[in-house]
């Protein structure tokens with residue numbers, strides 16, 4: 540069985556962060572492991588408190604995994620502090636995992652800053668260059684590139700700018716576009732548009748976490764980057780189509796035990 544690690548924050552309500560990642564890993568048939576960077580008190584309505592985990596405990600969680608278990612892919616989500624980011628970057632350099640998916644989480648859908656704004660430059664300059672793929676949403680891509688993104692042309696330009704910062708590939712996600720939900724993938728050579736119908740739902744808590752965890756699962760299983768991204772887009776679309784009205788606010792996506800058979804999706808619920 541392939542083994543995939545998430546380095547991210549805990550979401551007490553189970554819709555985003557570590558919890559979304561582990562559910563996504565299970566749905567993909569890979570063995571999920573976690574390094575917790577922060578504990579959030581969170582639900583579908585907002586984030587109410589954050590406790591960052593000490594750097595040495597983050598380092599020891601990473602050591603505990605890599606010194607014992609082969610890791611086929613790593614996904615990185617919420618990393619809020621400068622020292623956390625530096626610790627993770629140093630450990631990635633030490634253990635050199637093959638596939639690193641970086642979701643540069645900055646602000647939760649509720650508006651709460653999950654990345655300390657002072658840590659943005661550290662994230663961009665130390666973690667971005669280590670990523671096999673980086674998956675910003677439009678507001679995150681705007682912060683990284685310092686440009687406005689209003690359409691697919693802007694998304695392409697943002698991909699080029701982010702690519703020049705050192706990752707092997709870039710996926711600018713289109714969930715924040717008004718008209719469509721097209722994501723733009725760039726591997727330094729060509730652009731690929733990943734299209735899906737716009738699903739009219741308020742329940743999109745954890746969509747970015749789920750997509751990046753799905754990409755990590757697929758890379759861990761041996762897919763090339765483009766295959767991994769295409770299948771992950773298919774997965775998140777189904778997960779949003781069946782999103783759950785849990786709680787009073789922005790509900791979570793639904794994780795299926797999904798079998799890709801004969802081109803169709805079978806829910807083995």
Ligand SMILES: Nc1ncnc2c1ncn2[C@@H]1O[C@H](COP(=O)(O)OP(=O)(O)O)[C@@H](O)[C@H]1O
Nearest residue numbers: 676712713714715720736737738746747750775
């Ligand atoms: N309403 C929607 N309908 C269809 N796809 C969506 C919708 N909202 C988000 N997505 C998709 O979910 C994934 C996560 O995107 P996005 O919401 O932009 O990320 P984040 O959660 O980081 O803000 C992307 O593939 C995006 O296209």
Ligand SMILES: Cc1ncc(COP(=O)(O)O)c(N)n1
Nearest residue numbers: 548549555556647648745746
């Ligand atoms: C611990 C944690 N990590 C990431 C997100 C972002 O998820 P989203 O932007 O989809 O709400 C979150 N809300 N909580």
